[in-house]
Amino acid sequence: MKRFPIRTAVLALVGTLATGSLVACADANSGPWSPGAGKLFARSEQACTDSDEASRTLSAEGTIEDAVVVTPDPYASDVACRTLMYGGTAADAAAAAQFTLGLTEPQSSGPGGGAVAVYYDAATEDLRTWNASVPAPRKLDSRNRTGVPKTATLMHTMQEKYGSLEFEEVLTPVADLGDEGFQVSPRFAGALDRRMDVITDLPWPEVSPTELPEPGDTVTNPEYAEYLRTLEIPDRIRSEAALCVDYRDREVCGSSSPGTGMMVVGEALGILDNIDPDDMGGDPSHVVTEAQRLALANGNTWMQDPKVDPELAKAYVDTLVTDPGHLKRQAERVDPDATLGHIEPNQINRTDGTYLRNREEGTSQITVRDGEGSIASITTTLSQHFGSGEMQDGYFLNNSLRNFSISSTETNQRAAGVRPKTSMTPLVVFDDGEPTLALGSAGGSQIPSYLIKTIVGMLDQGLSARDAVDAENYGAIGRDETFTEVDGGGSTSSLSVISVAGGTVYGEADERSDGSARSAVLTP
Numbered sequence: 467m468k469r470f471p472i473r474t475a476v477l478a479l480v481g482t483l484a485t486g487s488l489v490a491c492a493d494a495n496s497g498p499w500s501p502g503a504g505k506l507f508a509r510s511e512q513a514c515t516d517s518d519e520a521s522r523t524l525s526a527e528g529t530i531e532d533a534v535v536v537t538p539d540p541y542a543s544d545v546a547c548r549t550l551m552y553g554g555t556a557a558d559a560a561a562a563a564q565f566t567l568g569l570t571e572p573q574s575s576g577p578g579g580g581a582v583a584v585y586y587d588a589a590t591e592d593l594r595t596w597n598a599s600v601p602a603p604r605k606l607d608s609r610n611r612t613g614v615p616k617t618a619t620l621m622h623t624m625q626e627k628y629g630s631l632e633f634e635e636v637l638t639p640v641a642d643l644g645d646e647g648f649q650v651s652p653r654f655a656g657a658l659d660r661r662m663d664v665i666t667d668l669p670w671p672e673v674s675p676t677e678l679p680e681p682g683d684t685v686t687n688p689e690y691a692e693y694l695r696t697l698e699i700p701d702r703i704r705s706e707a708a709l710c711v712d713y714r715d716r717e718v719c720g721s722s723s724p725g726t727g728m729m730v731v732g733e734a735l736g737i738l739d740n741i742d743p744d745d746m747g748g749d750p751s752h753v754v755t756e757a758q759r760l761a762l763a764n765g766n767t768w769m770q771d772p773k774v775d776p777e778l779a780k781a782y783v784d785t786l787v788t789d790p791g792h793l794k795r796q797a798e799r800v801d802p803d804a805t806l807g808h809i810e811p812n813q814i815n816r817t818d819g820t821y822l823r824n825r826e827e828g829t830s831q832i833t834v835r836d837g838e839g840s841i842a843s844i845t846t847t848l849s850q851h852f853g854s855g856e857m858q859d860g861y862f863l864n865n866s867l868r869n870f871s872i873s874s875t876e877t878n879q880r881a882a883g884v885r886p887k888t889s890m891t892p893l894v895v896f897d898d899g900e901p902t903l904a905l906g907s908a909g910g911s912q913i914p915s916y917l918i919k920t921i922v923g924m925l926d927q928g929l930s931a932r933d934a935v936d937a938e939n940y941g942a943i944g945r946d947e948t949f950t951e952v953d954g955g956g957s958t959s960s961l962s963v964i965s966v967a968g969g970t971v972y973g974e975a976d977e978r979s980d981g982s983a984r985s986a987v988l989t990p
Contacts, residue, residue, distance in 0.1 A: 690860025915941025
């Protein structure tokens with residue numbers, strides 16, 4: 467197991483920001499919405515410039531003079547981009563994006579849910595992670611599926627430590643947007659139509675149960691705007707050292723919590739690292755899927771909050787996720803020309819565990835790189851679309867406690883203060899000590915598959931970030947369940963990727979969703 471901090475040189479890059487799917491932020495007084503009187507948008511006449519017109523060069527100090535943000539939602543990307551232009555850090559921009567997603571993408575995330583985050587601070591060359599999944603409340607009720615919300619606390623914790631703006635400055639433009647209105651996306655409209663049977667209250671004055679919005683309709687959320695203007699968060703969340711696994715001479719880093727999707731990604735990549743890329747053939751999907759099945763057999767058996775059983779959690783990471791001998795033996799089980807039969811999970815300390823398939827769907831992803839080279843990769847969730855369906859202060863509460871196991875003989879059991887396991891897996895990848903890739907995705911239980919596909923595409927197949935994101939999604943969602951998406955059909959992915967290659971920074975959003983990548987031109 468490898469843990470940060472790592473020693474690395476200052477990230478210094480020369481080149482122009484790749485156009486790809488990257489869309490420039492509009493002038494400060496134009497765009498998908500009118501920014502209102504928020505201080506953030508009064509700084510300059512032009513907040514973010516078209517990426518194909520702006521040249522990025524090194525300053526005298528050798529630091530890069532551009533910044534990139536990728537989210538599943540154009541509004542969130544726009545607000546975050548303008549936050550960077552105003553002088554905000556990756557932490558400021560990530561907070562702005564997340565609170566915007568709570569407004570414009572309320573089906574997938576918001577203050578009422580949980581999150582997992584990774585943050586690389588360029589100033590200290592340190593990488594920290596947070597598992598802000600929702601814990602079960604102290605007063606247990608088996609009928610209650612709502613955990614204690616932690617997303618807002620996480621964003622404030624990160625912004626307070628790494629941000630350069632006042633928290634109020636970050637929230638004001640989002641509150642303005644809530645009052646002035648935004649256009650409903652197709653994903654928002656579709657999810658609302660499918661989940662109206664569980665939604666108990668509607669925060670949009672323009673919407674009623676008998677008159678749901680169509681894509682492109684404008685709605686407001688004044689209750690959410692008021693919540694942001696009066697928000698005070700006394701609590702903080704402790705950070706942890708990152709877990710990094712080797713893959714093709716890189717370090718793939720994510721949450722060290724044994725209850726997150728990093729466990730599946732880490733073991734699967736560790737297996738694949740023992741297989742020569744040439745042995746995968748022209749199409750690596752079969753070999754990659756088999757490695758995921760092996761990792762999921764263990765992940766869906768042993769993943770849990772370490773608070774439940776610290777010794778068992780440590781043994782899972784040390785003997786299965788990161789142990790070189792185990793990973794080599796797992797790789798030897800993978801046959802490029804045949805499919806493994808039914809897979810049993812490996813024992814820990816000569817003890818069997820009980821397999822239970824994990825199911826999630828309502829997730830979102832934010833990936834940001836600021837002008838100093840600091841990086842935020844954050845995955846957030848309500849568990850299902852609109853979570854429990856219960857609304858508070860203009861946002862929806864999660865139903866993440868459904869991710870606990872039911873049987874008393876299984877790991878991942880529900881208890882007061884314990885967090886259920888989650889597939890959320892925000893990542894930062896390092897090459898010779900320098901962060902060259904940051905990524906994450908929505909997609910619930912398929913998140914690990916989306917990320918592994920992208921990493922294998924870039925590092926084994928030599929694909930660009932754009933082509934790796936666009937490539938067909940495939941993989942495993944259980945030890946005996948696999949999938950291949952054809953032409954994006956049925957995709958739940960919303961990959962948000964920032965990569966560095968050949969002196970160029972690329973921001974790539976998933977075209978299967980409403981994803982949006984924006985760049986900000988920063989001057990010394």
